[in-house]
Amino acid sequence: MEDEKDRFGEMMRLVERAREDIYFVAKDRELIEKLKVSLEKSKRREAENQPLGCLKCGGRLESYSLRGLPFDRCQGCGAVWLNEGGDCAICS
Numbered sequence: 001m002e003d004e005k006d007r008f009g010e011m012m013r014l015v016e017r018a019r020e021d022i023y024f025v026a027k028d029r030e031l032i033e034k035l036k037v038s039l040e041k042s043k044r045r046e047a048e049n050q051p052l053g054c055l056k057c058g059g060r061l062e063s064y065s066l067r068g069l070p071f072d073r074c075q076g077c078g079a080v081w082l083n084e085g086g087d088c089a090i091c092s
Helices: 002-049
Strands: 061-066 069-074 080-082
Touching: none
Parallel strands: none
Antiparallel strands: 061 069, 069 080
């Protein structure tokens, strides 16, 4: 009889530990999701603050205007990009 009590007690301790593990896994998942959302917001904010690079080579773009048409020219490869719509002025 005493042996059965010991086994039952041990079983209850294992169940309690398993429930604790499940609880903390759920809390960790919630925290990870919050961190992912925060990271995405941070990346979006950072991308909005940084000027776009050349889509061809990644070089720095300089803004120009010719006859009222705004465009960007890459300092690295010389590609020309229209500001509105992102279309290449040379390829169009």
